[in-house]
Amino acid sequence: MIRVFIVDDHTLIRDGLRALLAAEPLFEVVGEADNGQALLDQLPTVAADVVLLDLNMPVLDGLATTHRLREEYPHLRILLLSMMTHERTIGEALAAGAHGYVLKNADKYEVVAALQGVAAGKRFLCSEIGLGLLDKLLLQEPRPPAPGTSPGVHLTHREREILQLVASGLTNQEIADQLFTSKRTVESHRQNLLEKTGVRNTPALVKYAMEHGLLKL
Template sequence: MTRIFLVDDHAVLRSGLRTLLGQEANVQIVGEATNGQELLDQLPTKPADVVLLDINMPVLDGVATARRLRTEFPQVRVLMLSMIDQPLRIGQAFAAGANGYILKNAERAEIMVGISMVLAGKRFLCSEIGLSLLDTVLTAELRPPVPSAVSPLSRREQEVLQLVAEGLTTHQIAELLFTSKRTIETHRQNILEKTGAKNTAALIRYAIAQGFLPAEGSGGA
């Protein structure tokens, strides 16, 4: 029997999930909460195998909750259930400790697959998000290569540059790109050498000039 805990600040959504998953013979809904703090308060007396966790909630949101669960209840698997399909937020959820991520409009069968995957210690990403990310990658791969005279940076260095210009720290970039801080520091040093920039301000100007970031005040006529 798989013990499931539902965490979402919308009662209608929790009710729908309870009804949906209640059709599965091997699933038991052991508890419900409207935010992450309520979940953490209840878990000692209502142990669960998998938490279905929303991202946007009051008091303690999903990302912060996943981070707490990773340290306080490491045996509990976290399957994020959200309508947010932005890659940055998805990356933040995984970096915080989520084991899987699925959209709220997913079918019951896919939710059950997600639960089974995270229980098995594997990562899970729902098909809709996976296909969307694949389309993005394929589109980028099929673009004509940028002449080295225009952009001497590799694709990974361009990604790091954009995140640096957006104000993220080395640690945050490493988590989002699923790599080490040392690797990001190496990329930053290579970027500085290739662009001739002396500091972060110069890197931001370079990023704007290369089109990685919009120029300030460029809102159109």
């Protein structure tokens, strides 16, 4: 039996993960928390094997929590759960001591495989991230950029949608409403855009996008 502690600030996601694991006889959910500090407060009295940990949370986020867990509970296995796909973010998470990284849009079979692998002492990177990194390696050979793309910057379809809406002056909540997603997801994509383009704020992001042909006129 693999004892899993779920940490995510969205009740809906915690409920979904708990239901998913309840259908798998291999797992037992032994605790839940909505931030890293709440997890650390409970761990002295809860026996867990794997912490399934959200990256973006209030109070104490996933990265800071990972550092604390590696120092205070080195026996615990850590599987990070996030919408962030940028390699810098993933690298920071793994460097902090996380044993695996899986995206929130992964299917249930991959989440189960990730938990099993991490619990067994292995490292895990979800297939979408692994294939994305492989694509980057294969595309390192210089070639003319495709129309509407910027050399060295690869944006997903959703990132392009959000970039266009950001340039139109919409707020995160307005973008979320238009794309039928959550404000938190938009914020994550927006942060990805800043990291990928190497700029520090929204005006600089829009300027970069205009200069590199990333916007539809």
